[in-house]
Amino acid sequence: MFKKGLAVTAGILLLCSTVVSQAASGRDYIAVVGSSTVYPFATTVAEHFGKGGMFKTPKIESTGSGGGMKLFCAGTTIETPDITNASRRIKMSEYEKCLKNGVDEIVEVKIGYDGIVLANSNKAERMKLSKKDIFLALAKEVPSPDGSRKLVANPYTTWQDVNPALPAKKIEVLGPPPTSGTRDAFVELAMEGGCKKIDWIKALKKTDKKYFKSVCHTVREDGAYIEAGENDNLIVQKLIANSRSIGIFGFSFLDQNGDRIQGSLVDGEEPTFENIAAGKYPVSRPLYFYVKKAHVGVVPGMENYLAEFSSDKAWGEEGYLSDKGLIPMPEKERKAFAADIRSLKTLVLK
Amino acid sequence: MDTITESSMDLINRNISKRYRRERWFRRCGLGAVLLSIGFLGLLFAAIISNGWSAFWQTEVLLDVHFDQELFAVDSLAAVNYGALVKKAMRSRFPEVKGRSDKRNLYKLISTGAAFTLQEMVRKDSSLIGTSQSIWLPADDEVDMFMKGNVNRDLPENERRLNDKQIGWIDSLIAEKQLEKKFNVTFFTAGDSREPELAGIRGALVGSFFTLAVTLLLSFPVGVATAVYLEEFAPKNRWTDLVEVNINNLAAVPSIVFGLLGLAVFLNVFGMPRSAPLVGGLVLTLMTLPTIIIASRASLKSVPPSIREAALGVGASKMQAITHHVLPLAMPGMMTGTIIGMAQALGETAPLLMIGMVAFIVDVPGAVTDPSTVLPVQIYLWADSPERAFVERTSAAIMVLLAFLISMNAVAVFLRKRFERRW
Secondary structure, three states: OHHHHHHHHHHHHHHHHHHHHHHHHOOOOOEEEEOOOOHHHHHHHHHHHHHOOOOOOOEEEOOOHHHHHHHHOOOOOOOOOOEEEEOOOOOHHHHHHHHHOOOOOEEEEEEEEEEEEEEEEOOOOOOEEOHHHHHHHHEOEEEOOOOOOOEEEOOOOEHHHHOOOOOOOEOOEEEOOOOOHHHHHHHHHHHHHHHOOOHHHHHHHHHOHHHHHHHHHOEOOOOOEEEOOOOHHHHHHHHHHOOOOEEEEEHHHHHHOOOOEEEOEEOOEOOOHHHHHOOOOOOEEEEEEEEEHHHEOOEOOHHHHHHHHOOHHHHOOOOHHHHOOOEOOOHHHHHHHHHHHHHOOOOOOO | OHHHHHHHHHHHHHHHHHHHHHHHHHHHHHHHHHHHHHHHHHHHHHHHHHHHHHHHEEEEEEEEEEOOHHHHOOOOHHHOOHHHHHHHHHHHHOOOOOOHHHHHHHHOOEOOHHHHHHHHHHHHOHHHOOOEEEEEEEEOHHHHHHHOOOOOOOOOHHHOOOOHHHHHHHHHHHHOOOEEEEEOHHHHHOOOOOOHHHOOOHHHHHHHHHHHHHHHHHHHHHHHHHHHHHHHHOOOOHHHHHHHHHHHHHOOOOHHHHHHHHHHHHHHHOOOOOOOHHHHHHHHHHHHHHHHHHHHHHHHHOOOHHHHHHHHHOOOOHHHHHHHHHHHHHHHHHHHHHHHHHHHHHOOOHHHHHOOOOEEOOOOOOOOOOOOOOHHHHHHHHHOOOOOHHHHHHHHHHHHHHHHHHHHHHHHHHHHHHHOOOO
């Protein structure tokens, strides 16, 4: 028994020493954290990169944009991640935190766009919405219809109530739950965008930002907006079965089911590949990743991973990322970011 | 007296059939409960196996690939465009296909992994360059789903994922015996992948093995030593009472709390690597320790005091009495408790979330400090993927996890039967 105990102790000591030596000699794979929206694209690139056979496949954690930034900005030691993915731009507060922890050289890379569409079955009439219509139809509280400056619980039941130009159909929207990044972006781009069209609410943003946000970002809970879970495939199936409903999801699902559903026009723009890529379609957001320059050259393969991501066979118009649903940037923008990557241009936020 | 006896006999006789009836109902209720749980279990197994069984087969395409010398006229073997080789082989199989979109549809029938298969072949044997070979290459997951009957070809063209032309090509391949379902070796030899046809369970399986090895190595000796001390040496006072209460409480703490502890202590204070089975094992050790201590103490308690006393009586020291007599007798119970604790640890995902083991990891880990996932995490990640083919792979992964669990429990039962002593 005593001998066994000795052996076990020795084993534990050995384990600990390997950890220490491992930590000292650094990491031989790239560590990526961040947004779950970028996760499918980053993992695809990582897999192609790893199969190239020269380096280990990067490790990619899906922590959400905010969680990723927190880990990324924690410092420049080898335990911190090399790259963080984000479905929005880095915030000033996050940038400052990065600077404070010594992460002062960050390279920003935009990888492409993601459009959020409102679609219905192509057996029904195509909807022509404005952002204001979207806000009025889906917010929990809206300005009183009599024109006075007060908020009432959303009284609208049909699209025609919201805007006489719209069909007299019941408002029935299937969308993602609050845990989803798509929901965040939808609320920020479409609802807040529509909210700002109402002057006195817009003025609130300067005086009472918190209240402004709670007005613009709160989705109604009386059954007109149905939380359909994270599974966008399911929403598409429900739309086909029920031509009255409108669904909210990422552009790639419209792209794959274009023969069965149609995207609603928002502010007169149709959600097409070209319109989103050209930045005309209003409910679209750029996707990013951020690179810690201090780790380039320390972690093997960093330059090559960046080169793989920024190659046309990945993020180009016919690249494998567009097969996974990413909307590529225009060629000029791609070239500009590819040049930034090659020169490792440091991001300066002011 | 007589009258009283008679009346109580009457009472018994009157109620006897009622009592029998109640007894029968009581038994039936118990039997019903057992049958109900067996039914649910059967339903679960039936659902998982019927969903996941087909994942053990994968559709492959037989293609004549010409390893064109010209394509290999580049600096390194890694820079060769293997995708072009596959595309060329597909074009020469279907020379009638013209037009850009038709060609794109044609290329979609074969997995992007086919190029990597060729790359691997050339890397192993560079004499292939310049020759032509007939090779079985993995088909795309859409084709695989079609072959497994998950695509209804009677639907109108715009309602299915493969168009009429693609189905025509598939039919022609089937007719020539160039498209067949084969045993899915990839599933057992590969790590994770974004393409269902290339995704495998091996990475998660090895990750689970490393994690459990660390857990066992740490929690068993520590747990047994704690139990022995508390049971055989510790004085009975307020301090040991406090320790005992705390151990019992720890057994009931939700596992996510141990994950947070692991994040704070092992990662942030000790600076251990994220996503490593070593840290996972440490966290799970904390989680399984109470289970092992409680089981070990119970089995120490069940060793009759006469054995200790006899050993002490013939002049053994306390340590000799414990290591020579008490521990060997208590060991089967201790091992059973340990294995049940391990089985619990095997199914855990929540604490691993906090220490970064919920991640996309392609390479199969080779050491306890390599990044890896574990089986339940892999199941969770696949269940979340949009591709249809991941549905069956999720079920298949559950089958692997269950097989692992059942064999662990079988070992526990075997140990108990083999070594258990009764007094």
